[in-house]
Amino acid sequence: MNIDELREHLCKEHPDLCPLFSIEFGDGVLLVDRGRLFDAAADLKELGFDRLGMVTAVDRDEEFELVYRLTSRAMSCGMFLKCRVPRENPRGRSLVPLWPAALWQEREVYDLFGIEFEGHPDLRRILLPEDWDGHPLRKDYADDRMIRRPDYI
Amino acid sequence: MALVDRIGAALDRTPGGIILTSVDAVVDWARGRSLWSMPMGTACCAMELIAASFAKFDFDRLGTFPRPDPRHTDVMVVAGTITRKMAPAVKRLYEQMPDPKWVIAMGNCAVSGGIFFYDSYSVVRGVDEFLPVDVYITGCPPRPESLQDAVLQLRELIATESIAPGVRRQRELLLPTSGDLSFGQRPGVVDEGESG
Numbered sequence: 001m002n003i004d005e006l007r008e009h010l011c012k013e014h015p016d017l018c019p020l021f022s023i024e025f026g027d028g029v030l031l032v033d034r035g036r037l038f039d040a041a042a043d044l045k046e047l048g049f050d051r052l053g054m055v056t057a058v059d060r061d062e063e064f065e066l067v068y069r070l071t072s073r074a075m076s077c078g079m080f081l082k083c084r085v086p087r088e089n090p091r092g093r094s095l096v097p098l099w100p101a102a103l104w105q106e107r108e109v110y111d112l113f114g115i116e117f118e119g120h121p122d123l124r125r126i127l128l129p130e131d132w133d134g135h136p137l138r139k140d141y142a143d144d145r146m147i148r149r150p151d152y153i
Numbered sequence: 154m155a156l157v158d159r160i161g162a163a164l165d166r167t168p169g170g171i172i173l174t175s176v177d178a179v180v181d182w183a184r185g186r187s188l189w190s191m192p193m194g195t196a197c198c199a200m201e202l203i204a205a206s207f208a209k210f211d212f213d214r215l216g217t218f219p220r221p222d223p224r225h226t227d228v229m230v231v232a233g234t235i236t237r238k239m240a241p242a243v244k245r246l247y248e249q250m251p252d253p254k255w256v257i258a259m260g261n262c263a264v265s266g267g268i269f270f271y272d273s274y275s276v277v278r279g280v281d282e283f284l285p286v287d288v289y290i291t292g293c294p295p296r297p298e299s300l301q302d303a304v305l306q307l308r309e310l311i312a313t314e315s316i317a318p319g320v321r322r323q324r325e326l327l328l329p330t331s332g333d334l335s336f337g338q339r340p341g342v343v344d345e346g347e348s349g
Binding site: 128129141147149153 | 238270271272273274275278
C-alpha cells in the first residue's frame, strides 16, 4: 500500500478523518484533536503502522503540537500523527498501550515540554535531574544561568 | 647515554640545590613521558581522541596510553560537552585520580561551552568552572595533532615542576616572549632602505 492508496482507504473507512489528512513530502500527515488521538492511533495501527519511531512536540506559542512518527514494515510510506494541546492545560493521551516504545519518548516530552500524558504508567523526568525547575524546550523558558544570544550574532 | 646526557644538560641550566634538581630532572622526565590518560570522552571530540590512540597517530609512542580507570591515570582529557548533570561525575572521577594529576580541555565545548555558550540550559561553560585545567586545545573538534601538541606542551609544563613544595623551576622557552623583542621589529625581516 502506498500513500495514495492509504488516503483512499482512510477516506472510505473513516470519512471524518479524511479532511484532516494531507500528504507532505511523500508521507501522510494526520492532524487530530485531543479526544480522537488514541482512536486514530489505534486505527492506524490496525492499518499496519506497527512501529512508533519517534515522539516529539513543537511549541506553537498558544498551543503545543504533539508529533508521533509512525512507520510500517508492510507499507512503503510513513505517517505523522499530530495533535494540538492547549498551553494552559497541556495534557495528551499516552500511546503506551499501543506501542510500548512510547514509554521513554513520552517521558522525554514530559521532561522537556511539560506535557502530561494520561494513561502513562511511569511519568517522571528522564533526562534532567529530578529537582529541575521548569521545562527547558518551551520557548518562554529562562533561568538565571542562561546567557541570551545577543542580536548581532 | 642519552638519559645521562640530558640530566647533565638539565643540571647545567638549572639553579638551586644540586641533589634536588637532579632528582627533579629524573622525576619530571619520568612523569612527562608516561602520561597515562583518563579519556573523559562525552561527545564528538572523543572520536578524535580515539583516532589519536590508534595506528595512524599512535599516542603510545609519546607514552600516553588511555586507561579506563581513573586510579591508573595521570592526565584527564576532557573531550566533549559537559552538561550540568555530568559535571559531578567528572569531578568525582578527577578526585579519584592519584596526585600528581593534570587536565587537558580538548575542544571548544570543554574550553568554553563552544556552540552551546548561548541559550543553553544544561551545558557547563568550560570545564575550568570546576577543574584546574592545564592545557586548552581549541577546535570543533581538534585534530589528533593538536592533542599531540597538548601532550608535548604538558610535558614542558611538567618539566618546570619540582618535588619540593611551592618550587617551580625556570625553563627556556622555544618562542621569544614579548620582552625579548622591541615593538615593531620582527626578526628575519630585512629593512629595504639599508639594502641599497
